[in-house]
Amino acid sequence: MAIRIHVGGDVIYPEMVKYTLRTIFFNKQSQCSFVQEQDSAVLTVGVGAENDVRVSPRFLGHLTPVNAQGHVVLEDGTTDFITTIFYYINSLQEYNSRDLDDYGRFKFANSLQCKLNFIDKNFVQQLIENFIGHQPKLSSLAWTKRRSKFFLTHDIDSVYGATKEDGNYAVRHMKFGQVFRLMFNAAFSRPDWLNMDEIMKLESEYDFKSTFYWLLIKDRLNSDYKFSSSKIQRQFKGVADKGWENGLHKSMGGYGFRDEMRMFGSKPAGNRFHYLRFALPEGYDTIEATGIPLDTSLGFSEAMGFRNSYGLPFMPYSLRGKRPYNFVEVPQLIMDRTFFKDRKSVSEIKKTLIDFFEANKYNCVFTINWHNNFFTELKYKGYADIYRALLEYFKDNGIECITQSGIIEEYYKPEMYLLKRDQEVEAKK
Numbered sequence: 001m002a003i004r005i006h007v008g009g010d011v012i013y014p015e016m017v018k019y020t021l022r023t024i025f026f027n028k029q030s031q032c033s034f035v036q037e038q039d040s041a042v043l044t045v046g047v048g049a050e051n052d053v054r055v056s057p058r059f060l061g062h063l064t065p066v067n068a069q070g071h072v073v074l075e076d077g078t079t080d081f082i083t084t085i086f087y088y089i090n091s092l093q094e095y096n097s098r099d100l101d102d103y104g105r106f107k108f109a110n111s112l113q114c115k116l117n118f119i120d121k122n123f124v125q126q127l128i129e130n131f132i133g134h135q136p137k138l139s140s141l142a143w144t145k146r147r148s149k150f151f152l153t154h155d156i157d158s159v160y161g162a163t164k165e166d167g168n169y170a171v172r173h174m175k176f177g178q179v180f181r182l183m184f185n186a187a188f189s190r191p192d193w194l195n196m197d198e199i200m201k202l203e204s205e206y207d208f209k210s211t212f213y214w215l216l217i218k219d220r221l222n223s224d225y226k227f228s229s230s231k232i233q234r235q236f237k238g239v240a241d242k243g244w245e246n247g248l249h250k251s252m253g254g255y256g257f258r259d260e261m262r263m264f265g266s267k268p269a270g271n272r273f274h275y276l277r278f279a280l281p282e283g284y285d286t287i288e289a290t291g292i293p294l295d296t297s298l299g300f301s302e303a304m305g306f307r308n309s310y311g312l313p314f315m316p317y318s319l320r321g322k323r324p325y326n327f328v329e330v331p332q333l334i335m336d337r338t339f340f341k342d343r344k345s346v347s348e349i350k351k352t353l354i355d356f357f358e359a360n361k362y363n364c365v366f367t368i369n370w371h372n373n374f375f376t377e378l379k380y381k382g383y384a385d386i387y388r389a390l391l392e393y394f395k396d397n398g399i400e401c402i403t404q405s406g407i408i409e410e411y412y413k414p415e416m417y418l419l420k421r422d423q424e425v426e427a428k429k
């Protein structure tokens with residue numbers, strides 16, 4: 001039964017407060033409803049001390065200050081849980097950041113997660129547990145938790161790069177037999193990185209499925225393959241025919257979503273920005289305008305972990321629209337390149353990842369991005385082995401695989417936020 005909540009008239013941003021409470025209740029697999037009459041409410045939320053839950057009388061958007069523990073606090077120094085949870089889930093610290101990296105991305109070094117050293121913590125989940133722990137009227141929610149699942153994804157940036165990248169590696173390491181093999185395969189149109197079948201075969205050994213994100217634009221900034229070519233189309237269709245899934249890997253550099261969606265053939269069920277290149281809030285506005293129900297770009301390329309300090313897929317909130325966005329964001333927690341850049345050893349990477357999964361057995365969807373080129377054994381040697389070790393770990397520990405469509409089914413809940421499911425939206429140029 002839904003818990004009845006009254007949000008007081010003195011709350012400046014009632015919709016934001018309701019969104020946060022709905023998100024908290026959803027996290028706890030429960031529901032709340034909002035009532036006009038204070039007398040019929042079980043829980044009251046307001047600015048004054050007479051309320052069960054207090055919220056700040058002021059809200060400054062991305063300028064909202066946090067204390068040394070990373071909490072938004074009330075005048076008396078106690079935590080304003082609602083505002084703090086809202087602030088993190090929606091990455092408000094990233095709004096209007098001027099110090100972006102070369103790709104136009106928010107820098108990990110500028111994040112609270114870096115400064116307060118908690119990128120590996122599901123901090124919002126801890127806040128939710130504390131919030132409930134402080135509320136005797138919500139004690140029924142205290143014991144609910146979800147077992148973590150994992151979501152396997154592959155960004156397809158390059159299909160023909162093996163001759164060059166692996167070839168250079170092979171030459172440097174005097175593996176001339178490999179150079180010959182790479183050139184032979186390229187000459188006979190069987191490039192090493194056109195390996196979707198191999199990846200699916202590996203995953204099927206464990207009964208897992210994944211999603212492939214395709215670049216539609218071939219140029220210097222984007223892919224080295226022509227999406228419409230029969231060779232790529234065969235792979236693309238093969239993925240869907242086998243019951244795996246496809247998504248759009250939105251290109252960099254001035255192209256609109258509309259053209260790429262047309263080239264994709266149908267409306268993609270999901271998107272990830274190439275190089276995770278998007279900035280907030282415009283990135284969310286753009287995604288919503290496409291009508292694509294899922295995006296999975298929210299991750300730092302510099303560090304693994306929780307970019308918005310939250311472990312589960314969620315529907316973000318539009319400050320400008322004063323309502324939730326009509327799509328689900330799936331934070332990308334883990335990417336092969338992060339480790340490659342840091343030159344971590346294979347055993348070190350395996351240990352880091354397994355420790356991370358062990359510490360987060362509940363309330364997470366572990367979204368993993370393993371590029372197709374990281375499955376070959378030259379330049380990216382060892383990474384296929386790590387991937388297999390992760391699948392092995394998930395299987396041994398009974399951790400469930402969730403697919404792109406599974407996430408949409410479980411986490412895309414416009415009705416919960418009183419949005420229309422198929423909102424008619426115009427794709428932005």
Ligand SMILES: [Zn+2]
Nearest residue numbers: 155157274275
């Ligand atoms: Zn990419």
